[in-house]
Every structure is written in C-alpha cells, then in structure tokens.
Amino acid sequence: MRIEFDGGSVGKKTLVRLGMGAVRVALLFGSAAIAFALILTPVLDRRTRDMAAHGLDPIATGSVPGRVFVERRSVLQATPDAICIIHEDGRRSGTC
Known part of the structure; x- marks a missing residue:
C-alpha cells in the first residue's frame, strides 16, 4: 500500500513507525504527568494543613x-x- 502526497510517496512501514513514535511520546508525557500529580498532591495537602494549623485561612467566603x-x-x-x-455605603466598622 502506498499513499501519494504531492508526487511523493510514503510507505506503510513509515506511517506505522511515525504512529508508534507519537504513541510513545504520548505515553512518556502521560506517565510523567501522573507521576508529577502523585508527588505534588501530598506536598500541597501538607502545606494547606500547616497553614490551617497556624490559623491561616487563605480563602474564606460567606x-x-x-x-x-x-x-x-x-x-x-x-x-x-x-x-x-467595610459596608456597601463605604461606612467602616470594627478595627480599621
């Protein structure tokens, strides 16, 4: 089987090799992303727990x-x- 591109041709083996290369690159970056997520998640969790232990709440809404x-x-x-x-009319109360 041959596929024609503007007068040139690419063999089936070349297409398979290029496709396998793309799959390998996707697997490499996918596994790197999974490893990064598995390492980063506990680190960030520990960091937020440390902040909460010191009484710091970075986000509080109500x-x-x-x-x-x-x-x-x-x-x-x-x-x-x-x-x-600070109230809606600009009035301030509390310790400002």
Whole structure:
C-alpha cells in the first residue's frame, strides 16, 4: 500500500513507525504527568494543613441575605483577631 502526497510517496512501514513514535511520546508525557500529580498532591495537602494549623485561612467566603460588606483582616494589625468591616455605603466598622 502506498499513499501519494504531492508526487511523493510514503510507505506503510513509515506511517506505522511515525504512529508508534507519537504513541510513545504520548505515553512518556502521560506517565510523567501522573507521576508529577502523585508527588505534588501530598506536598500541597501538607502545606494547606500547616497553614490551617497556624490559623491561616487563605480563602474564606460567606454571605448574609440583604447585606453587602467586605471583611478585611491583616497580619500587620496589632491584634490578630482585628477585623475591619467595610459596608456597601463605604461606612467602616470594627478595627480599621
């Protein structure tokens, strides 16, 4: 079997060899991605647990029906539990 491309020809064996090369490359990168995921997952899990143990919550969301406000905390404030609440009208309450 021969396949014609613009006057040239490519044999069946060449096509099979190119196809097998592509499969090998896909398997190589796929196995590397799986290995990377298996190594990275416990590392990131441990990192988030360490952050939670120190009282750091990188993402905290919530809602109160009918009220819109922004709650800010800063590690630079004098007391660690100081919270600044900025209301929808710009009014501030708490430790700002």
